[in-house]
Amino acid sequence: MTSLSFPPGFVWGAATSAYQIEGAVREDGRGPSIWDHFSHQAGTTFQGHTGDVACDHYHRYEIDVDLMAALGLQAYRFSVSWPRVQPLGQGAWNEKGLAFYDRLVDRLLAKGIAPHVTLYHWDLPQALQERGGWVVRDTAQRFAEYAERMGRRLGDRVAAIATHNEPWCTAILGHEVGKFAPGWRDPQAAVQVAHHLLLSHGLALQAMRASGVRASLGIVLNQSPATPATDGQADRAEAQRQFAAFVRWYMDPLFLKRYPTIDGRALHPVVDENDFEIMAQPLDFLGINYYTRIWASTAQPPVPAPKRQGETDMGWEIYPEGLTELLTWLHRNYRLPPVYITENGMAHPDRLVDGAVADQPRIDYVHAHLQALARAIEAGVDVRGYFYWSLLDNYEWDSGYGKRFGLVHVDYDTQVRTPKASAYWYRDFIASQRRT
Ligand code: IFM
Numbered sequence: 001m002t003s004l005s006f007p008p009g010f011v012w013g014a015a016t017s018a019y020q021i022e023g024a025v026r027e028d029g030r031g032p033s034i035w036d037h038f039s040h041q042a043g044t045t046f047q048g049h050t051g052d053v054a055c056d057h058y059h060r061y062e063i064d065v066d067l068m069a070a071l072g073l074q075a076y077r078f079s080v081s082w083p084r085v086q087p088l089g090q091g092a093w094n095e096k097g098l099a100f101y102d103r104l105v106d107r108l109l110a111k112g113i114a115p116h117v118t119l120y121h122w123d124l125p126q127a128l129q130e131r132g133g134w135v136v137r138d139t140a141q142r143f144a145e146y147a148e149r150m151g152r153r154l155g156d157r158v159a160a161i162a163t164h165n166e167p168w169c170t171a172i173l174g175h176e177v178g179k180f181a182p183g184w185r186d187p188q189a190a191v192q193v194a195h196h197l198l199l200s201h202g203l204a205l206q207a208m209r210a211s212g213v214r215a216s217l218g219i220v221l222n223q224s225p226a227t228p229a230t231d232g233q234a235d236r237a238e239a240q241r242q243f244a245a246f247v248r249w250y251m252d253p254l255f256l257k258r259y260p261t262i263d264g265r266a267l268h269p270v271v272d273e274n275d276f277e278i279m280a281q282p283l284d285f286l287g288i289n290y291y292t293r294i295w296a297s298t299a300q301p302p303v304p305a306p307k308r309q310g311e312t313d314m315g316w317e318i319y320p321e322g323l324t325e326l327l328t329w330l331h332r333n334y335r336l337p338p339v340y341i342t343e344n345g346m347a348h349p350d351r352l353v354d355g356a357v358a359d360q361p362r363i364d365y366v367h368a369h370l371q372a373l374a375r376a377i378e379a380g381v382d383v384r385g386y387f388y389w390s391l392l393d394n395y396e397w398d399s400g401y402g403k404r405f406g407l408v409h410v411d412y413d414t415q416v417r418t419p420k421a422s423a424y425w426y427r428d429f430i431a432s433q434r435r436t
Helices: 034-039 057-068 095-110 138-155 167-178 187-210 233-256 277-281 321-333 360-378 397-402 421-435
Strands: 009-017 075-081 113-119 160-165 218-224 227-229 285-289 295-296 339-343 383-389 408-411 417-419
Touching: 009 113, 009 421, 057 095, 057 417, 075 383, 095 113, 095 138, 113 138, 138 160, 138 187, 138 360, 160 167, 160 187, 160 233, 160 285, 160 339, 167 187, 167 218, 167 233, 187 218, 187 233, 187 277, 218 295, 218 339, 227 233, 233 277, 233 295, 285 321, 321 339, 360 383, 360 421
Parallel strands: 009 075, 009 383, 075 113, 113 160, 160 218, 218 285, 227 295, 285 339, 339 383
Antiparallel strands: 408 417
C-alpha cells in the first residue's frame, strides 16, 4: 500500500451519471432526452450504441449500492435525469421518476454513503431542445425551476448538489464540434449556450437557497492546465489562449463577474445587465474533473505531446503533475471555496479473464494522481474529497461501450458486475486512510 495521507474527514467516492448507467429510457413515464434523440441518429456514436439499456442501473441500483458499500465508498456522485423527473422539462412532474431517486438516496444513506447529486449531466429533455435548447435564455429559467424542485425533494438528505457537470462539454462539444448531443456545429451558438448554462447555474443556486435547501451547493467544471509545446512566443500565447477558453471562460464569471479577454476571439454572448451578479453566487464547493493537460503547439504539423507517462485508451496523455499545477494555479488566482475532485480516472482496454480483471495501469494512474493531489493540499489548496470516474464501466457517449473507465467491470450481455483489481486496491486504500 501507500504512505499517502489525506486530511481528516477527506471523502472517498466514485461517480457516474444518469444517461451513462440507468437505461430504462422508456419506463415509468420518463421523457426522451437529447441523448436518446442524438444516439439514435445514424453515424453519431461508436457502432450506433445508445444508452437504452446501459448498465440497467434503474433496475439494479440496489446491488450497485451494495457494491459501493463492499468497496468502502464514503460518497457516491450520481446525476438526476431531468426528463425522468419532468418529462417535458417544464410543467408536470413524474412522481415515479422522483421516487426512483428517493429510493436511491435512501439506500445510500442506509449504507452510510453520502449522496452527491448533479442536476445536469447533459441529458436535456428533448421537448426543451425542440424549443431551442440551451441557446434560448428561457431554458435557464426552466432549469432553475427543476433545480428548486429537486432541491426541495432531496436537499435535506444529500450532502451536495452540483448544478452542472462540465458546461464546456455541453457548449463546445455539443454546439460547436457537434460530437455530443444536440450535435450542432455553430460557434456563436456555443458561446451563447455557455453563457446560459452559467446563468442557469446562478438562477438555480438562488432558487434552491430561497427555498431553504440545506445541502452544499456548487458546480462541476472540467479543467486542465495548458503547456506550450516549445518556449517560443507563439506556443506560449497559444497555451494561454486555450487555457482561457477552457478554464477561465467558466471560472472568471463565477468568481470575478466577467469573461476573460482572449486574443483573436471575436465571438461573445449576449449578456443582460444583471447576469454576472446572478452567475457569481457564492459557492459552497467547486467540483473539478481532471483527466489530462492541454498541449499547445502552433507548428504545422503540431508538435505532439510527449506522453512520457503513457496515454489512456481515450488517447489522453497521462500527466498527473497537471493536477498539482492546475489546483495551485486556481488557488493563487481565485478565492476558492472547498474543492472536490469530482472526476478522475482512465479508460483502459480491460479484459475479464477467469473472473478477474488485472488493471494495474489504472491502479498506477489513480496512485499517481493521488500523489499529485496530496502535493496540492500540502501547498495549501483546500481539497475535501476525491471521486473516481467511474464506479462502473458505462456508456462513454460518442464512444459507446467501447471505452471502459470503471472500477467495476460490466458484462453488457449479462449485466454481471465484476470488481477489477483497481476496485480492490481503492477499497484497501480507503481503509488505510480511515486508520491514518
Ligand atoms: O464519461 C465522461 C463523463 O460523463 C464526464 N467527464 C468525462 C468522462 C470521461 O470521458
